[in-house]
Amino acid sequence: MNKRTVVALKVAVWLVCLSPLALLIFNGFRNNLGPDPTATVTHATGFATLRLLVISLAITPLRRLSPRLGWLIRFRRLLGLFAFFYGCLHLLTYLWLYSGFNVAAMIDDIGKRRYIMAGMAAWLLLLPLAATSTNWSIRKLGGKRWQALHRLAYLSAICGVSHYWWIVKTGVRTPITITLLLAVLLLARIAWLARQRVSRQAGVVTAG
Amino acid sequence: MFIKKASDIPYSEITPKNAYLNRRAFMTGAAALGVAGLLEPRAAMAADATKLQTVKSPLSTPGLQLTPIKDITTYNNFYEFGVEKDDPSKNAGKMKTRPWKVTVDGLVKQKKTVTIEELLSFKPIEERVYRHRCVEAWSMVIPWAGYSLSELINWAEPLPKAKYVQFLSLEDFAVMPGLREIDLNWPYSEGLRMDEAMHPLTLLTFGLYGEVLPNQDGAPVRIVVPWKYGFKSAKSIVKIHFTSDQPHTAWNDMAPREYGFYSNVNPNVDHPRWSQKTERRIGASLFEQRQPTLMFNGYGDQVASLYNGMDLKKYF
Numbered sequence: 001m002n003k004r005t006v007v008a009l010k011v012a013v014w015l016v017c018l019s020p021l022a023l024l025i026f027n028g029f030r031n032n033l034g035p036d037p038t039a040t041v042t043h044a045t046g047f048a049t050l051r052l053l054v055i056s057l058a059i060t061p062l063r064r065l066s067p068r069l070g071w072l073i074r075f076r077r078l079l080g081l082f083a084f085f086y087g088c089l090h091l092l093t094y095l096w097l098y099s100g101f102n103v104a105a106m107i108d109d110i111g112k113r114r115y116i117m118a119g120m121a122a123w124l125l126l127l128p129l130a131a132t133s134t135n136w137s138i139r140k141l142g143g144k145r146w147q148a149l150h151r152l153a154y155l156s157a158i159c160g161v162s163h164y165w166w167i168v169k170t171g172v173r174t175p176i177t178i179t180l181l182l183a184v185l186l187l188a189r190i191a192w193l194a195r196q197r198v199s200r201q202a203g204v205v206t207a208g
Numbered sequence: 209m210f211i212k213k214a215s216d217i218p219y220s221e222i223t224p225k226n227a228y229l230n231r232r233a234f235m236t237g238a239a240a241l242g243v244a245g246l247l248e249p250r251a252a253m254a255a256d257a258t259k260l261q262t263v264k265s266p267l268s269t270p271g272l273q274l275t276p277i278k279d280i281t282t283y284n285n286f287y288e289f290g291v292e293k294d295d296p297s298k299n300a301g302k303m304k305t306r307p308w309k310v311t312v313d314g315l316v317k318q319k320k321t322v323t324i325e326e327l328l329s330f331k332p333i334e335e336r337v338y339r340h341r342c343v344e345a346w347s348m349v350i351p352w353a354g355y356s357l358s359e360l361i362n363w364a365e366p367l368p369k370a371k372y373v374q375f376l377s378l379e380d381f382a383v384m385p386g387l388r389e390i391d392l393n394w395p396y397s398e399g400l401r402m403d404e405a406m407h408p409l410t411l412l413t414f415g416l417y418g419e420v421l422p423n424q425d426g427a428p429v430r431i432v433v434p435w436k437y438g439f440k441s442a443k444s445i446v447k448i449h450f451t452s453d454q455p456h457t458a459w460n461d462m463a464p465r466e467y468g469f470y471s472n473v474n475p476n477v478d479h480p481r482w483s484q485k486t487e488r489r490i491g492a493s494l495f496e497q498r499q500p501t502l503m504f505n506g507y508g509d510q511v512a513s514l515y516n517g518m519d520l521k522k523y524f
Contacts, residue, residue, distance in 0.1 A: 028494065035283035035293070036346055037494040100498065105483070113481055166481065169344075170463040171391045172291050 001071045013075055017082040020048040021089070038097045045090035050164065052083035053126075053157050054181050061188040077133055080153065084130040087123050094119075115166035122159035125152045154189075157182050260415040262353050265334035267408055269434075269506070272337060275348040277417045279491040284424045285342065286443055287392060288377070288384040295386070296424035302383040303444070305428040312360075314450035315370035324428045328414060330363070331355040335418065336411055336432075341473045341505045343437035347487040352432050353415030358406045366402070366450045373405040374398070374455035375431060375442035392458050398442035399455035399469070400433065403514055409434055409507060435507040437471045468524040472515070473505035477524045 024044055027033050033040045056079035063069045094116070099106045110116050129150055131137075138146045161182055164175040286296035308324040322330075333353050340348045361373070379395035381387055387394050404410065411432040414420060421427040426443025433440050439459050449455070459467035466480055475485045488497040504511050515523075 031493065033494060035279040035490045036488060036497070037492075038488050038497050039346075041494065097494070097498065105485075109483060112478070115481060169291075170466065173389075174291065 006071070006074060009075070010078070013078055017052065017079070020044050020086070038093070041097065042090065042093045045086050045093060046164070048086035049083055049090050050157070050160050050178055052079050052086060053153065053160060054178060054185065056080040056083055057153060057157060057182070057185050061185055061192070064188075064192060080126075081130060081133055084126045087126055091119075091123050115163050118159045118163035118166060122156045122163060125156035125159065129153060129156075154186060258419045260328075260333050260353050260418055260420060262333045262335040262415075262418055265336050267356075268335060268337045268351075269339060269349075270337075272339065272349040274337065274351055275489075275491045280348060280350055280416060281422045281424060283490055285344075285438065286386075286424055286426065287390050288379075288386045288394075288396065288444075289424065290386045291390060297422075299385060300423035300427075303378070303380070303423050303427070304383075305423065305444075308428050308446075310429065310445060311447045312364045312450075313447070314374070315367045315452060316450050317365040317367065320364065327360070327412070327429060331359045333414060338409075338411070338432060338434035339502075339505050339507075340432075340434065340438055341487060341501065343439055343467065343471065343479060343484075345479075345482060345484060345487050345501075346490050347499075347501075348490045351417055352411055352413050353418060354411045354413035354432070356408045357410045357412045357431055358408060360412055360448070361402075361406060364448070364450070369452045370450035371402050372451045372453065372455055373400050373402060374447075374449040374451060375400075375445050376447040376449065377442050378444045378446050391462070393456070393461040394458075395446075396442060396458045397455060397461075398431075398440055398457050400440070401454075401514075404433070404511075407511060407514065409510055435473055435504040435511045437467075437473060439467065440471050470515075470520075470523050472511075472520065472524075473501065474503060474520055474524065475501040476503075477521055 024033070024041060027040075028037075056076055059072045059076040059079070063072050095101055095106070099109065110120060129152060132141065132146065132149060141149065161175060161179050164178070168174060282297045283293045284296040285293070286300065289296040289299040306324065309321050310324070310327065311319070311321050313319040332355065334355055335351055335353055337349060337351045340350050366373075375398045377396035377398075378384075379387060400410070411434075413426070413430050413432045414428065416422075416425060421430065423444075426441075426445075429445050430443040431441050431445065440457075454469060457467075457469060460469055473484075478484050484501055486498055487501045489499055490497075502508075
């Protein structure tokens with residue numbers, strides 16, 4: 001893939017990733033955030049976080065399908081950082097629009113409610129990943145350790161999906177799509193690991 | 209953005225409100241045919257048919273900014289028509305509200321069935337502005353139209369053994385996609401203790417903003433219990449059933465820890481998953497939505513005595 005295509009694709013990914021925020025700002029200025037603007041902003045930022053996180057987690061399994069998809073790796077960091085960016089905005093809606101920055105109320109809330117705990121955990125798990133997203137960090141940590149650390153993204157996504165299930169009304173099944181997608185990605189990773197182990201063992205047997 | 213209430217005149221007497229309901233259909237039709245002028249008289253007739261004559265009521269809550277009718281009719285929880293807030297306004301149009309009958313049975317002197325026309329002409333329709341607080345922590349201010357449910361209960365002649373009233377909503381698979389999508393114990397069932405049902409604030413409701421209820425708001429007849437969370441106010445009622453024991457109720461069947469039988473608005477009793485101390489006013493701007501939730505939704509002076517001696521944390 002030539003440099004020009006990569007740049008064009010990167011611009012496209014930036015635009016797509018910024019579109020949920022752009023839409024909120026555009027509608028906000030037109031006083032058009034719907035009957036419940038707080039919920040509109042909360043849902044938009046929450047959905048963007050989860051979707052981008054799951055899309056970023058799809059990169060590795062997709063690349064394994066074919067060597068021709070290797071270039072996808074160039075977009076993983078961008079997607080992951082955008083997921084974190086929307087996660088921060090989502091957290092801000094909670095701190096500001098829901099709690100009015102009332103620390104005592106927040107502490108009370110976090111202690112009592114598992115969906116907030118799960119959401120906080122999801123955000124906290126992304127924090128070290130965002131902090132170590134530079135090439136310098138990869139070199140400093142070493143590829144293996146960096147990779148191990150960045151598997152936290154799966155844990156964060158699981159926390160994020162749990163957060164979603166725990167806030168919808170009992171009996172409501174809207175989080176099912178994103179849950180299934182994440183499950184497929186997790187299973188793909190497990191299947192890959194299992195296959196590698198089998199082939200490694202097979203290798204040992206032939207050698208002996 | 210709020211509409212300010214300009215005067216004390218009931219809504220039905222001021223504006224021949226060009227039915228918000230029919231406006232979209234009318235515009236589409238007009239655009240499609242390019243004969244807006246021809247269609248206008250028909251639209252006006254439809255608007256008149258949806259109007260209700262209302263009288264003022266001392267039980268109306270004064271001094272509140274009304275939630276715009278657009279929000280009241282597009283932001284709904286009516287799970288028979290889907291989970292999303294805009295599902296009911298999209299899907300409820302297929303429900304037929306004429307003819308409509310309500311059966312009154314159980315512990316009554318005699319089982320009776322009344323038509324919606326009989327109910328509408330039974331007593332003068334009052335305009336009552338009430339706060340409306342959803343268990344999901346959002347709220348509205350709605351000018352309802354109806355009369356006290358006690359009028360109907362007195363007419364129904366319940367037996368002294370009757371201690372509770374159960375309300376059953378329409379269950380029609382042909383027009384209600386939510387019945388298949390959502391695992392509630394259908395048909396939607398709600399209930400009140402007899403003294404709650406007899407309280408003058410409990411409204412047998414036929415309209416809002418001076419017009420008949422839009423389908424998505426529970427047409428043609430619903431109850432409104434302003435000091436309780438919104439889900440207690442059953443919509444599109446087909447049966448009123450008097451019992452000696454506490455009736456089962458739909459959300460309580462689903463999650464008894466989250467939705468109590470009483471479900472009085474109470475800022476001191478949190479929902480297990482979120483705080484009830486504050487609420488978001490629908491229709492307000494982003495940074496003006498948040499406001500404190502009032503005990504019994506601000507109707508404590510009238511209704512607190514119903515719960516004397518009761519532990520409201522236990523009977524939430």
